[in-house]
Amino acid sequence: MKLKILVLLTVFLFSAFSISAQSIDTSKAPTIQVIGTAEIQIVPDTVTLSFTISKKNKSVAAAKKENDDTIDKVTSLAKRFGIAATDVKTDYIQIKEATKRVKIEGSDNDYEEISDGYLVNRNLVIKLREISKFETFLTSLLDAGVDDVDSVVFTSSELRKYKDQARAQAVRAAREKADAIAKEIGQSIGKAVSIEEKDIDGYRSPYANISSNSFAIDGNEVVENEAVGTISVKAQVEVRFLLN
Secondary structure, eight states: OOOHHHHHHHHHHHHHHHHHSSSSOOSSOOOOEEEEEEEEEEEOOEEEEEEEEEEEOOOOOOHHHHHHHHHHHHHHHHHHHHHGGGGEEEEEOOEEEEEEEETTTTTTEEEEEEEEEEEEEEEEEESOOGGGGGHHHHHHHTTOOOEEEEEEEEOOOTTTHHHHHHHHHHHHHHHHHHHHHHHHTTTEEEEEEEEEEEOOOOOSSSSSSOOOOOEETTTTTSSSSSOOOOOEEEEEEEEEEOOO
């Protein structure tokens, strides 16, 4: 009797294992595919400024000296604001001939490019970790002779935490959407058979993995609002569920 029970139990376990080992063929199974999106508004705690010091003069030496003087003012300013030296990145000097377009004497509509001295450029990137000092620091930069701010990027040092939160909310949103749609047709959802995270940040910065709002100043032009407010952390997932 015990032997018979043991044989039956062995057959049962083998059958159960065979069934579980079979992969689910979802190519013909009814499924529902939805997209879940989430967005979290957070207060930034770091701002990164990228700008160019550009000086022009008839002499290369004079243009370089003007550029060096402005660089010295900016680095001294950064020290006064308590910015660490490691948060101030200076690029190589770029020197190029400047030209201007002038009308050819004696012609009606003919123009030519002529030499107009030399341009000496240097790029800087400064990271300010005390966001409360941003507006004062930016004003001080402009007073120091910086007139070409390429970009200002507000970020959060805890971005990974908020990105995880947004992603989890996006997954919940996808499940709730799929469940609601399935109920409308008298069905329910089963297991997820695929999930894919989408890239919806839009803005892509050279500083990896940051979500931000940003603006740029070119002369007197300001793009977007420079006021420190909130930044948006977004997540989007596409999920496919089995339909029961």
